[in-house]
Amino acid sequence: MxxxxxxxxxxxxxxxxxxxxxxxxxxxxxxxxxxxxxxxxxxxxxxxxxxxxxxxxxxxxxxxxxxxxxxxxxxxxxxxxxxxxxxxxxxxxxxxxxxxxxxxxxxxxxxxxxxxxxxxxxxxxxxxxxxxxxxxxxxxxxxxxxxxxxxxxxxxxxxxxxxxxxxxxxxxxxxxxxxxxxxxxxxxxxxxxxxxxxxxxxxxxxxxSFEKSKASFEKPFRMPLQDIYKFTDKGDDRRVFAGKIETGKINVGDEIVFLPSNKTSKIKTIESFNTPVMDSALSGESIGFTLEEQIYVKRGEVICKKTEKMCQSSSLIKANIFWMSHSPLTKDKTYYLKVGTDKVKMRLRSIERIIDATSLDSNNKEQVERHDVAECILELNDPLAFDLAKDIEELGRFVIVDEYLISGGGIITANMDKRASKIQKQLLLREEKWEKSSVTFEERSVRFAQKPCMVLITGEKEYDKKPLGKMVERELFDHGRNVYYVGMSNIVSGLNIDIKKNSSEHVRRLGEIANLMIKSGTLIIATASDLTYEDIQMLKMIVGEDEIKVIKISSENGASDLLLKPDMDMKENTIAILEYLRDERIIFLP
Amino acid sequence: MDRLDQLEAQAIYILREAYANFDNLAMLWSIGKDSTVLLWLARKAFFGHVPITLAHIDTHYKIPEMIEYRDNLARKWNLNMVYGENTDALNDKQTFPDGNVDRIQCCRNLKTEALKNTLSGAWKRYRMNHETGKYDVDNNKEPYTGVIVGLRADEEGSRSKERYFSPRNKENDWNLDDQPPELWNQFNTDFAPGTHIRIHPILDWTELDIWKYIERENIPTVSLYYDQGEGRRYRSLGCYPCTTPVESTAKNVAEIIAELESGKFSKIAERSGRAQDKDDGGGLETLRREGYM
Known part of the structure; x- marks a missing residue:
């Protein structure tokens, strides 16, 4: 053979x-x-x-x-x-x-x-x-x-x-x-x-006469993070970041960036079992490595090299989809989208056109049915790292999971959130220049028995969210937590005095303030009305998707971590929020 | 990367996907060459450790050397080793060697039923206690929701239709006509309550790939695969009443590779020494639909 x-x-x-x-x-x-x-x-x-x-x-x-x-x-x-x-x-x-x-x-x-x-x-x-x-x-x-x-x-x-x-x-x-x-x-x-x-x-x-597919190691480095292993109970103290290199190559000493979190570090060793010591690895290989600096990242992030073109991150994408399930792809349902090793909640925002694969005619439909090929706009619950399929197909294709089964597949053709790429560039710089504290996140977390994060209460304008935010703050404070309530007006007339009324810059600055306060170990309760989907996604990019919980008070359904009804009284809503924070282990017993 | 490198990288990727997505994960280890290669691949995937339970279905008709080999490696590699069996069928002598049922029914009793009930936790499981080196009744009765199996597409017809991640319903049935799609390297890792998923990391490997990998990695194998001087060796291992050796003078891995490459067996099915295949119409299809591996 x-x-x-x-x-x-x-x-x-x-x-x-x-x-x-x-x-x-x-x-x-x-x-x-x-x-x-x-x-x-x-x-x-x-x-x-x-x-x-x-x-x-x-x-x-x-x-x-x-x-x-x-x-x-x-x-x-x-x-x-x-x-x-x-x-x-x-x-x-x-x-x-x-x-x-x-x-x-x-x-x-x-x-x-x-x-x-x-x-x-x-x-x-x-x-x-x-x-x-x-x-x-x-x-x-x-x-x-x-x-x-x-x-x-x-x-x-x-x-x-x-x-x-x-x-x-x-x-x-x-x-x-x-x-x-x-x-x-x-x-x-x-x-x-x-x-x-x-x-x-x-x-x-x-x-x-057919040729083997061209080697993909000449493309920029991409490795979706599969897992982080630490087999301490088996007497092994290595913290190994594992995955399969989709494209490019990597060497010991290379500086890397995890997307969409923008966390950076440097390759210390390349790990393997029953092979000679490796100091570099190529696309196609399933490997693992240890890092010079310990950072918190999670499965699903994409590892890129600092010196190369990196992938994009955004939560609004345009895609060509083919649908294979008996139940159609509709706008009123939440699905999961899987790219690389990431899995994010997804909703169909709009159908641009349905293409009849046999006649190439477009036709208008409200849903994507079995065997349809469609061009769609998809909104994701959290920022996703990806490439356009035309650039790096390995990170530009996805499947859609409906209930338990893969029901559709497709390729990403455009990033529809123009703001996202600008924010991403700013964040990369921020992470690179960030002065790390001598006190760790874990130390702060243990002291107050809480995972510092931003609890964002948003939703319809008619419902006054400020008293609810303050009641949650009071309850948490009385139980010994390090908590602070921030209203939009605290910023708008102070830090943001220089910017126009309707600018998205208000939201960006709220995010950066929240990021500083989270780093200081504080649990932030913020209230804001009329935030757009893009605004919330921008906040997720700035503070990190794990560091923000979105609580929506609305009579309609919509993407959120917790949905509360406006007709409940404030006391009930406060209890519901505290319960949620306990379930999510944002607050825990000391 | 050569072919073995590619196959290895893909198998490791699948094993890691399984480990990341399933809390109750078991890997079936029949002691044969394929599932032993799979075990080795797990050590590769997890950097020398095997953080997955190894499950063996003991029919009590395995060739005794196989059980000894199993327990030796379990001790040496510190494996989470579990076995299960169909105690009732064995006690009631509802087996082919006892002469009470045909081969297919015997496979059904000692393998399919034992497997189904071991995986679901309905029957007793026995776990190796590494302090005593003996097996104790396992307290964990949780069903395994992910089951890693070392089957290969080229073994026989029905296996060539498998997916890497194959959902099975509550009855363990394999709904062959309506399998969900599996695209690129995206697998079906979600499952409804009460169902489980079978995971096949070495689906694309051939018999020759297996032996070349055993040679390259120097993986320990049971001596039954080699000629001990009588001009015979086992090509596929099973229960001794239903497994016959092939004529061969290959005494080590290199000689087996040379034998396979010579084309000596290229026209003889690998499982031709397994009598139940023939009794099931050559396809193993009835047994596999019911949950046989």
Whole structure:
């Protein structure tokens, strides 16, 4: 086995256009079948009075043979003179689109099959569209069942032309077209004598000309933090930051930044088990490292290098989404979005357009339904670190979880919060220049039995939040906490005297004040009306998403950590807030 | 990175995802080469430690050397070792070697049922006490919500359809026709109450990858895999009444790799020595749907 060179290949196309037959043929013609397999399938067909087909070789499962369609993306190995292939046979039936996508998302290259007789069908187009969205760049189009059209060059050219035009519209240039008959083995391993008008290569030779995906270590460094390990109970005092490097390379001594928290540190050692000591690591490797300076960060953050272009952070993004679940993607529901190792709450803000993958027409809908491809604006509950898919696809693609299951996937096409990138630059500088205290966060935390943070009470203007904020402050103070109530007016007429009334700079300064007070160990209760979604997200960036709890008093539902009703009395709301703070371990028993 | 490096990095990534997402996580260790490689990969993922419970289903028909090897490594690597069994079926002699049931029913009793009830905590679990070196009844009866399994897609048909993270419903059923999608490196790590997720970190490995990795990492394996001078060795390990060795003179890992590379077995299924596969129509499909690994 040629270890260094192995290619993941997916075979897609409309139902019954011959995927399983092609695969059966590839396995058989490359001598990759186990002994007895061919015979046992033939025997099965005989005992069930069915003509033998190569497709049955793959259909190892009984219910598949019953239905005659490939249900899932099966993995199969075969080899040519040049290299090994891990081949993924993806089902063509629309019912099983999610299985096709599952298979295709892992592939580096694709064969797309079109039936010469039937021509370009709905899923020929949809699959072509999805391949491009999944990021597959090496595509071979095989026009199959040439035996059913008398091996006609004219028919081949017709189908080729029609499909090329479609691909051109969505910006895909396939690597090539080949006329084949998988059933009869024409142009698969051997050149066909029945189509001497075709001057190109066979499928196997064509596959061997595909290149392995380009090394991603030349891109800027990205490693989503998977976990932080400290196995002290096993006598190991290392604090190891673990993850898989998606792109770029890293060396001992490199200065790194965690996003979206903007925390910085320096690589002390690269850790591994049963290998020689490492002083650098490359994309693709699952590694761990220790840091010079101990900082508090958490799973989901993306590690970048200070000297390179870093990823963005924002909570408002534009994305292309494909939806795979029976229940539609709607605006009134909260989902989870997963990028890298991060997982954030997400809501659909708006649908820009729904694209019909087969006609490329847009149409207006209020929700994204199963098998739709849509351009949407998504709002996230917390800032997310990401790249645009066109820059670094590894950090620009995501899945959406509805209830318990992955229901959609997509790619990020734009950062819609223009303020966020400016704030991020300021924060990077702030973190770099920050004079760290000689007293640690933990020491302060223990002294007052509280996790210093900002409790932001916001919501409808009609409800006066100030007395509630002060009552919470009083309760906490009487129980020995270090707490302070800040009203917006405390800042507006003092620190902010120099800025205009409606400027978002008010909110930014509230955030910076809160950040200083949190660092001093104080629990801050703040009240503010009419904060926009973007304002709250900016506060989260400035003080850190874990250091802020948003309590909303509103008769409507909306994104918040705790939602209170305006018709409850102040005493009840105070009790609810204190209970919440205990549950979240913001305050605890000394 | 070569192929083994890539496979290793992916398996470690999956193991760490499992560890980060599941509080009650168990890894099935059959003592065979695949799940032992998996165990080794866990040591790699967690920098020499194994912070995951190792669960073994003891059918009491395993070749005795396997149990000895299990306990030796558990002591040496300080593993959280747990085993479970179908005590009733063993006492009532509802087994194939006792002649009371067929092979498939025996697998169902001693493996599938024992596994299901060990994972759910319904039946007794036995945990190794590292101070005495013996097994005590485990007080932890919590169900395992994440179960890491060392199965490989190339072993037989139904396994080639698996996902890396595969949700199973309350009855342990595998809803093959309607599996949720799994894109790129994003997995289904959420699960409804009462359900669990099976996790397959070495799904893309082949038999040859396994042996090359064992060689590269110098991983200890049971001697049953090697010819002891009688011209026979086991290629796949199971219960002794239902497992037959293959003809081979390979006496060590290097010779097994050479044998596999020579193509000697390229046309013989790896599990051809496992009699239950044949009795289940060659696909193992009935057993696997019911929860067999």
């Amino acid at each position: 040629k270890n260094e060179d192995f290619l993941r290949l997916v075979v897609v196309g409309h139902v019954d256009h011959g995927k399983s037959t092609l695969l059966g043929r590839l396995l058989s013609d490359t001598g990759s079948l186990p002994d007895g397999k061919l015979e046992s399938v033939k025997a099965y067909c005989k005992s069930n009075s069915r003509p033998f087909e190569y497709a049955f070789l793959l259909d190892a499962l009984k219910n598949e043979q019953a239905q005659g369609i490939t249900i899932d993306a099966a993995r199969i190995h075969f080899q040519t003179k040049k290299r090994d292939y891990l081949i993924i046979d993806a089902p063509g039936h629309i019912e099983f689109l999610k299985n096709m996508i599952t298979g295709a998302s892992r592939a580096e290259s694709a064969i797309l099959l079109i039936d010469a007789k039937e021509g370009v069908m709905e899923n020929s187009k949809r699959h072509g569209y999805l391949l491009s969205m999944l990021g597959i760049k090496q595509i071979l189009v095989c026009i199959n069942k040439m035996d059913l059209v008398d091996h006609s060059e004219k028919r081949y050219e017709e189908v080729k032309q029609e499909y090329s035009n479609f691909l051109k519209e969505i910006g895909i240039k396939p690597k090539g077209f080949i006329p084949i008959s998988a059933f009869e083995g024409d142009n698969i391993a051997e050149k066909s004598k029945k189509m001497d008008w075709y001057k190109g290569t066979t499928v196997l030779d064509f596959l061997d």
